[in-house]
Amino acid sequence: MKIKFNFDMNDWMEFQKYFLFHSRQFKKTLLLATATMPLISILIIYYKYSLTNKLDFLIITVFSIISLLWILFYPKRFKNRSLKRIEALLNEGDNRSILGIHEIEFDENSITHIDPASKSIFTWKGIVKYVKSNDYYYLFNTSVSAIIIPIKKTNLNEIELNDLEQMFLNKIMK
Numbered sequence: 001m002k003i004k005f006n007f008d009m010n011d012w013m014e015f016q017k018y019f020l021f022h023s024r025q026f027k028k029t030l031l032l033a034t035a036t037m038p039l040i041s042i043l044i045i046y047y048k049y050s051l052t053n054k055l056d057f058l059i060i061t062v063f064s065i066i067s068l069l070w071i072l073f074y075p076k077r078f079k080n081r082s083l084k085r086i087e088a089l090l091n092e093g094d095n096r097s098i099l100g101i102h103e104i105e106f107d108e109n110s111i112t113h114i115d116p117a118s119k120s121i122f123t124w125k126g127i128v129k130y131v132k133s134n135d136y137y138y139l140f141n142t143s144v145s146a147i148i149i150p151i152k153k154t155n156l157n158e159i160e161l162n163d164l165e166q167m168f169l170n171k172i173m174k
Helices: 009-021 024-052 057-092 158-172
Strands: 002-007 100-106 110-114 119-123 129-132 136-140 146-150
Touching: 002 146, 009 057, 009 136, 009 146, 024 057, 129 158, 136 158
Parallel strands: none
Antiparallel strands: 002 100, 100 110, 110 119, 129 136, 136 146
């Protein structure tokens, strides 16, 4: 089976988003960043209490509201800022080798991937993980690199997509 599609910056950013939001390291960093403000609030309240031996309910209320708002809204801001930084880095460089027409041919033994700057051949054993999202197939050949296939751009009908997905499951999930 052979597919051909135009790979653009939106496709690349969707992969970055998928990779980032499923990364253990990113989740740890996000948890730490989200927990920072409530922990600082607790320390400030404790410090004030240790100085006066009185609980100031106004300060507790203010810091509780600030901490609650932080927990509710900061994770989304953190994710959006991370994606904007990634996009800015990608826009700085020359991406001609990533963006453009991609051709991928699947056969019994290998996957041949032709992009605007190179031709790569992967054996099926070289694909370490297969992931299907709503709009993409990701065939990971390392923990940080993948062949990205935008499902809608392949122009395959539903039967062909099912056959392609079955091939992935048979070849990769063994």
